[in-house]
Amino acid sequence: MTAPTHILHVEGLLIRRGGVQVLDLPSFAVKPEEKVAIVGPNGAGKSSLLLGLACLVGRSSGKITFQGEEVLPQTEIAYRRRIAVVFQEPLLFDTTVIDNVAEGLRIRGTGRAEARETAHNSLELFKIGHLSGRSAHKLSGGEAQRVSLARAFAVKPELILMDEPFSSLDLPTRIGVAEDLGRILHESGTAAIIATHDRIEAFHIVDRLIVMESGRIVQEGTPKEVMAEPVNSFVAAFRRTTGGS
Amino acid sequence: MDLIFDGVHTALSLILSLDREVFAVTLLSLEISSCATVISLLLGIPSGVVLALANFPGRRFVVSLVNTGMGLPPVVVGLFVTLFLWRNGPLGVLEILYTPAAMILAQAVIATPIVTGITIAAIQNLPANLKLQVQALGATRIQTVWILVRESRLPLLAAVMAGFGGVISEVGASIMVGGNIKGQTRVLTTATVMETGKGNFDVAIALSLILLFLAFSVNYLLTVIQQRERPR
Numbered sequence: 001m002t003a004p005t006h007i008l009h010v011e012g013l014l015i016r017r018g019g020v021q022v023l024d025l026p027s028f029a030v031k032p033e034e035k036v037a038i039v040g041p042n043g044a045g046k047s048s049l050l051l052g053l054a055c056l057v058g059r060s061s062g063k064i065t066f067q068g069e070e071v072l073p074q075t076e077i078a079y080r081r082r083i084a085v086v087f088q089e090p091l092l093f094d095t096t097v098i099d100n101v102a103e104g105l106r107i108r109g110t111g112r113a114e115a116r117e118t119a120h121n122s123l124e125l126f127k128i129g130h131l132s133g134r135s136a137h138k139l140s141g142g143e144a145q146r147v148s149l150a151r152a153f154a155v156k157p158e159l160i161l162m163d164e165p166f167s168s169l170d171l172p173t174r175i176g177v178a179e180d181l182g183r184i185l186h187e188s189g190t191a192a193i194i195a196t197h198d199r200i201e202a203f204h205i206v207d208r209l210i211v212m213e214s215g216r217i218v219q220e221g222t223p224k225e226v227m228a229e230p231v232n233s234f235v236a237a238f239r240r241t242t243g244g245s
Numbered sequence: 246m247d248l249i250f251d252g253v254h255t256a257l258s259l260i261l262s263l264d265r266e267v268f269a270v271t272l273l274s275l276e277i278s279s280c281a282t283v284i285s286l287l288l289g290i291p292s293g294v295v296l297a298l299a300n301f302p303g304r305r306f307v308v309s310l311v312n313t314g315m316g317l318p319p320v321v322v323g324l325f326v327t328l329f330l331w332r333n334g335p336l337g338v339l340e341i342l343y344t345p346a347a348m349i350l351a352q353a354v355i356a357t358p359i360v361t362g363i364t365i366a367a368i369q370n371l372p373a374n375l376k377l378q379v380q381a382l383g384a385t386r387i388q389t390v391w392i393l394v395r396e397s398r399l400p401l402l403a404a405v406m407a408g409f410g411g412v413i414s415e416v417g418a419s420i421m422v423g424g425n426i427k428g429q430t431r432v433l434t435t436a437t438v439m440e441t442g443k444g445n446f447d448v449a450i451a452l453s454l455i456l457l458f459l460a461f462s463v464n465y466l467l468t469v470i471q472q473r474e475r476p477r
Binding site: 084 | 374385
């Protein structure tokens with residue numbers, strides 16, 4: 001049996017929230033180890049896409065296939081245990097940093113000692129091993145977001161979904177975290193989908209750029225291709241902030 | 246003023262001499278209210294979690310009922326529990342009217358809406374996306390509920406305090422379903438009412454001071470735990 005050519009494949013994904021259609025995705029796929037950025041104005045459907053891909057919101061219709069297997073309602077939890085999601089806010093638990101990072105492993109049934117050891121390694125990846133005993137609620141914004149990323153990577157996901165993970169960080173912190181994330185993503189070979197407003201993630205981390213508007217994909221290609229022919233004013237403005245031609 | 250000072254003096258001597266009757270009444274109060282609080286936690290926390298997280302028709306109506314229940318007058322509870330436990334009542338077969346069991350039942354009815362209401366508020370006050378984050382980590386429904394309750398533990402301690410405070414200090418329901426029978430159902434509040442009625446203010450003051458001390462001690466203990474856990 002040959003390995004699937006796509007780690008994730010989506011067909012006809014429709015999501016309605018509050019009676020309004022927020023996502024219409026006829027077809028979408030991510031290759032193994034591919035890094036995809038989703039850009040678009042507020043309300044474009046970026047967050048709905050990520051929540052839909054993680055099966056965290058109900059879908060009106062559509063089929064999600066992960067590693068060649070269709071994700072069904074009864075297999076959603078097993079599917080979520082093979083991926084990771086990072087939200088805009090760090091959403092850390094009211095406990096120590098190490099226990100936050102170990103939580104995903106504990107949920108999967110890993111013993112406390114082993115989970116903590118893996119968590120510590122994940123913290124070291126993000127250069128915050130020294131924070132392991134600290135209360136998660138005493139961290140700075142940048143530290144908290146690094147912990148959130150370490151928590152996501154601790155479970156060794158095959159795919160990681162990130163919803164504007166750096167939007168609340170100041171520029172120097174954002175650059176530092178984005179550089180570490182880019183390095184770890186490439187070293188680990190983890191496929192990633194990142195919703196972003198930020199050129200740092202869009203250009204330094206990803207292989208493919210997708211532009212969304214009103215819940216639909218309106219343009220896609222490599223960052224250079226998309227910037228060369230902006231399909232709407234948002235992309236044009238995005239290009240200006242990147243200094244692209 | 247002399248009446249009060251004499252009362253306080255007698256009260257202190259009753260307390261310090263570990264008067265057997267006062268001690269028995271205090272212990273029974275603590276037992277009944279603790280049992281009622283535990284029952285209210287067992288019923289109120291799961292109910293509160295369900296009402297906070299689930300979406301079903303009539304949910305708002307049920308939450309409104311719970312919020313109304315948080316201010317249930319104890320005498321009304323006492324009346325209805327008495328009617329239910331009366332010989333010909335729906336639960337008359339249990340034959341527990343005028344026993345500590347009936348008092349526990351009545352106090353649990355008073356405390357459960359308090360615990361449920363505070364639990365709903367505590368869960369709903371968690372960050373909006375926290376439930377999604379827990380689910381995104383691969384948690385099952387039971388794991389999700391457990392983690393959300395764990396994250397709400399500090400406000401839930403307030404639910405314990407409010408529940409216990411509500412029942413240790415109530416008198417209406419206890420006197421109606423317990424009957425204030427000496428050695429069997431006499432608790433601090435009912436004994437205080439009785440001694441005041443008889444003009445034994447010194448004993449009544451002693452019982453009141455013990456009641457205040459008891460309520461304070463339990464709340465102090467819970468507050469210490471709560472403040473130690475509070476992120477600084």
